[in-house]
Amino acid sequence: MLYYLFEYLENQYNLTGASVFQFITFRAAAAFILSLLISSIYGKRIINFLRKQQVGETIRDLGLEGQTQKSGTPTMGGIIIILATLIPALLLAKVDNIYVILLLITTLWMGFIGFLDDYIKVFKKDKKGLKGKFKVLGQIGLGLFVGFTLYFNDGVKMKEKLPVSQQIVQKDGRKVLFGDAIKSTKTTIPFLKNNELDYAKFLSFLGEGYEKYGWIVFVLITVFIVTGISNGANLTDGIDGLAAGSSAIMVVTLAVFAWVSGNIIFADYLDVMYIPNSGEMTVFILAFAGALIGFLWYNTYPAQVFMGDTGSLTIGGIIAVIAIAIRKELLLPLLAGIFVVENLSVILQVSWFKYTRKKFGEGRRIFKMSPLHHHYQKLNYHESKIVVRFWIVGIMLAVFTIVTLKLR
Numbered sequence: 047m048l049y050y051l052f053e054y055l056e057n058q059y060n061l062t063g064a065s066v067f068q069f070i071t072f073r074a075a076a077a078f079i080l081s082l083l084i085s086s087i088y089g090k091r092i093i094n095f096l097r098k099q100q101v102g103e104t105i106r107d108l109g110l111e112g113q114t115q116k117s118g119t120p121t122m123g124g125i126i127i128i129l130a131t132l133i134p135a136l137l138l139a140k141v142d143n144i145y146v147i148l149l150l151i152t153t154l155w156m157g158f159i160g161f162l163d164d165y166i167k168v169f170k171k172d173k174k175g176l177k178g179k180f181k182v183l184g185q186i187g188l189g190l191f192v193g194f195t196l197y198f199n200d201g202v203k204m205k206e207k208l209p210v211s212q213q214i215v216q217k218d219g220r221k222v223l224f225g226d227a228i229k230s231t232k233t234t235i236p237f238l239k240n241n242e243l244d245y246a247k248f249l250s251f252l253g254e255g256y257e258k259y260g261w262i263v264f265v266l267i268t269v270f271i272v273t274g275i276s277n278g279a280n281l282t283d284g285i286d287g288l289a290a291g292s293s294a295i296m297v298v299t300l301a302v303f304a305w306v307s308g309n310i311i312f313a314d315y316l317d318v319m320y321i322p323n324s325g326e327m328t329v330f331i332l333a334f335a336g337a338l339i340g341f342l343w344y345n346t347y348p349a350q351v352f353m354g355d356t357g358s359l360t361i362g363g364i365i366a367v368i369a370i371a372i373r374k375e376l377l378l379p380l381l382a383g384i385f386v387v388e389n390l391s392v393i394l395q396v397s398w399f400k401y402t403r404k405k406f407g408e409g410r411r412i413f414k415m416s417p418l419h420h421h422y423q424k425l426n427y428h429e430s431k432i433v434v435r436f437w438i439v440g441i442m443l444a445v446f447t448i449v450t451l452k453l454r
Contacts, residue, residue, distance in 0.1 A: 049139070052065075073138040077138045078336040093120055124355070124360055127290075148192060160359035161356045188272055189268050204227065205227050205320045224314075245264045271369070289358055318451065
């Protein structure tokens with residue numbers, strides 16, 4: 047909103063300094079600082095409010111050190127993250143930008159599902175919370191909405207780089223490097239030189255005209271990624287600071303990719319897809335990063351508040367949608383490796399237990415406990431050590447992800 051205000055002031059009154067709001071980098075930095083201040087300063091008031099409402103976490107005794115002491119710690123702290131993201135984003139981003147609109151809807155959509163789950167656990171005293179099928183239906187619904195929007199909305203297009211032979215220099219001296227803006231089902235494959243994959247190619251067996259059905263594959267993949275990453279974030283939220291810190295690392299990395307993808311100069315230099323108007327997401331993404339870091343002020347060991355599903359499902363949904371929007375979703379197994387491994391540890395543990403119970407009459411386990419961070423707790427590692435080491439791994443994965451911009 048401030049963008050439009052200062053644009054008006056500059057056009058009508060030639061206000062000195064108003065033009066600085068035209069720069070994405072300035073607004074993104076301002077959004078980061080504002081969200082950090084909101085989450086770290088007003089977070090305490092929200093925590094006190096949650097405590098007064100007796101919104102305390104009920105902890106199951108899983109035999110983990112220090113676990114029972116956490117009983118009664120306020121949960122639903124994801125509200126802090128959501129508010130500290132939405133306020134700066136609404137103030138500083140172009141709210142008519144389709145990518146920003148998608149991220150705003152994703153935040154509210156997943157936040158609502160997570161809130162329902164936490165509400166049932168806390169106020170209805172049902173430890174199971176919202177039934178799993180309803181969570182999954184909500185995630186699938188968001189995936190369908192995002193997939194259809196990213197393909198069919200007229201504001202979502204990309205420009206492919208022209209072959210050198212087709213690049214021309216115009217009369218004003220500018221060189222035409224990219225073709226016309228078009229709808230596309232292409233994405234980026236990491237580590238390969240000719241690194242574009244068209245999802246429509248999976249339907250080539252249909253024969254001539256198969257391209258027009260490519261959106262079906264794109265939408266299905268979007269649903270899968272949104273569901274998988276949001277569940278991964280949810281499973282990672284098991285010990286103090288793990289989900290918020292790991293997510294902040296991923297989000298800052300995605301901010302780099304979003305800014306590069308929306309900047310024609312760097313898209314050309316780094317030979318990545320140029321997605322017009324996608325750079326505006328950087329403002330929202332850095333607001334989100336600031337909210338996560340500010341939340342860590344209260345969520346690091348010993349936690350004064352838990353994010354609950356209100357926060358974890360929202361985090362996963364936002365990360366998934368950003369990656370899909372900038373066509374870097376195939377980088378998520380690397381960038382969001384923490385989420386992926388946490389997810390896989392649960393899948394492997396449950397599958398192996400069921401298989402061995404059927405085969406041997408007694409269920410056996412691969413890990414001492416899943417998700418993976420609980421396995422290390424069972425090995426008597428202090429949770430602070432586990433969290434910091436997971437963060438270090440997350441930073442390494444983020445660096446490798448950024449390196450893919452040049453490593454082909």
